[in-house]
Amino acid sequence: MTAILAAIRLAMRAIVRSKLRSTLTVLGILIGVAAVVIVVALGTGVQQQVVGQISNLGANVIFIFPQSTQTSGVRSSDVNRLTEADGRALVAEATSIANVAPFSSTGAQVIAGDRNAVTQVMGVSRTYFPVRGFSVGKGEMFTESEELLKAKVVIIGETVREKLFGPGDPIGQYVRIGRYPYRVVGLLTPKGQSPFGEDQDDRVLMPIGSFRARVVPSPPGRVQQLIASATDERTVDRAVAQIEAILRQRHGIAPDQDPDFGIRTQAEFRKSSEEIVGTLTVLLSSIAAVSLLVGGIGVMNIMLVSVTERTREIGIRMAIGASAADIMTQFLVEAIVLSVIGGVFGLGIGAGVIKALGGALGWSLQLPIPAVVAAMGTSAVIGIVFGFFPARRAALMDPIVALRQE
Known part of the structure; x- marks a missing residue:
């Protein structure tokens, strides 16, 4: 030493x-x-x-989307069979599912006066907001009756507000999507970018029935995606198993056949x-x-x-x-x-x-x-x-x- x-x-x-x-x-x-x-x-x-x-997006969120199936070497052309009824069945029958939100979207030009913006126009139900963690910061949510009657109302994000109205108040103003005018009833609370680089404030939300009727004409009840939330982060895996079982039964798909839907969870993304x-x-x-x-x-x-x-x-x-x-x-x-x-x-x-x-x-x-x-x-x-x-x-x-x- x-x-x-x-x-x-x-x-x-x-x-x-x-x-x-x-x-x-x-x-x-x-x-x-x-x-x-x-x-x-x-x-x-x-x-x-x-x-x-990702936790802000919802740790217990589950995405259900359509996918093509193959039978006898021929790939099915009728890919999307998801419906709002599927979502209601999941809520009613799956014990580990808290809520399900139908969802459809497309890129579209939105016009207000002499300004316009290309953004994501989304058809949703009122359940979309709690499932995805969005809230209305100003104005109000569209009502149940507006959702059922396919009313021409929209809720816009902060980025869309800046593009179309600048610093002005958009509540009560009108925007045009395609041939139809829509009244702005709410402004989303800003959320910023997602982990995948998506601007979560660059969107326009409307009742899904109105979306199907006027933005992207679709069969009644048909949706592009179902977004479910499990009752708890710990029940996500059980919820996924229940979703698969229920949808296989509703779509008539045998256990040994490939399903016509896919399932992804936030845990997988994380x-x-x-x-x-x-x-x-x-x-x-x-x-x-x-x-x-x-x-x-x-x-x-x-x-x-x-x-x-x-x-x-x-x-x-x-x-x-x-x-x-x-x-x-x-x-x-x-x-x-x-x-x-x-x-x-x-x-x-x-x-x-x-x-x-x-x-x-x-x-x-x-x-x-x-x-x-x-x-x-x-x-x-x-x-x-x-x-x-x-x-x-x-x-x-x-x-x-x-x-x-x-």
């Missing part, structure tokens, strides 16, 4: 004596450690943002997003780790220079009784101390950058403890690995030859 402490004192003296050389040695490790912790913190932050945004973000984080962390390797090579090269410059000092120490192990310990400890100093400063800079990025992005970024431990451990290992060769070279010197060195 005494020998180690003595080696640390000698290492600190050597570092203070050669400030420029020590700074250059530390710099590579510092950049590498800072890069690793920043990348990991950003990856964790992105992951949290994705999970949070898992896919987390896997993508996780892969990118690992990739970027690996790239950042390369700078640690470069820093380690820098430690080795500068330590080799240090050994060459201090050859006479090594000879004097050996002449007065220092063993090869003492010399090796001295230079190995010096390399480790330099690497650890670089790691500490790298963590400090990384923490500062993470805090600044968190403030700029509005994210809750934190210094990742596993990355801190890994980075500090790696910097110490780099000091040992890349300091070993210079230390060994110093330890194997012939003291007589070393003393002749000027």
Whole structure:
């Protein structure tokens, strides 16, 4: 222990004596450690943002959509058989389903006065709002009677309001979609972008009956999609099984046949997003780790220079009784101390950058403890690995030859 402490004192003296050389040695490790912790913190932050945004969309939301089936090698042309009646049956018969919202949409031009905008026009029921987490921030929801009578009323998003009415109040104003005028009865509470880059405020919602009658003429009751919400996030899997069983029965599809519908859950979207973000984080962390390797090579090269410059000092120490192990310990400890100093400063800079990025992005970024431990451990290992060769070279010197060195 005494020998180690003595080696640390000698290492600190050597570092203070050669400030420029020590700074250059530390710099590579510092950049590498800072890069690793920043990348990991950003990856964790992105992951949290994705999970949070998907949760805002509804963690227990289930999407039911039509898909083509194949019988005797012939693919069915009547793809969409989903109806509002299917949705009502799911609510009535499935114990794990809280609500179902019929849904149809298309891109269309919406006109107000001398302004126009191309946006998503969606036919929905009143149940769509609680299922998807939307709310009316100004004005009012269309009523049940307006929904049943296919009234020409719409609720618009904030982006559509800005495009068509600017800062003005849209409530009570009229917009035209195709040949028909629609009265604006409500303005959605802004939600911003979804995790998939969709502007959730760039939409126009109307009763689904009105959508079928005037925007995209469709058979009565037919929908493009059913959006269900499970009673709880923990009952999603059970709800999916119940949906499949009920719809197979209603559509007359045998258990051994492919269904004419598909089912996706928010959990699947979240898992896919987390896997993508996780892969990118690992990739970027690996790239950042390369700078640690470069820093380690820098430690080795500068330590080799240090050994060459201090050859006479090594000879004097050996002449007065220092063993090869003492010399090796001295230079190995010096390399480790330099690497650890670089790691500490790298963590400090990384923490500062993470805090600044968190403030700029509005994210809750934190210094990742596993990355801190890994980075500090790696910097110490780099000091040992890349300091070993210079230390060994110093330890194997012939003291007589070393003393002749000027």
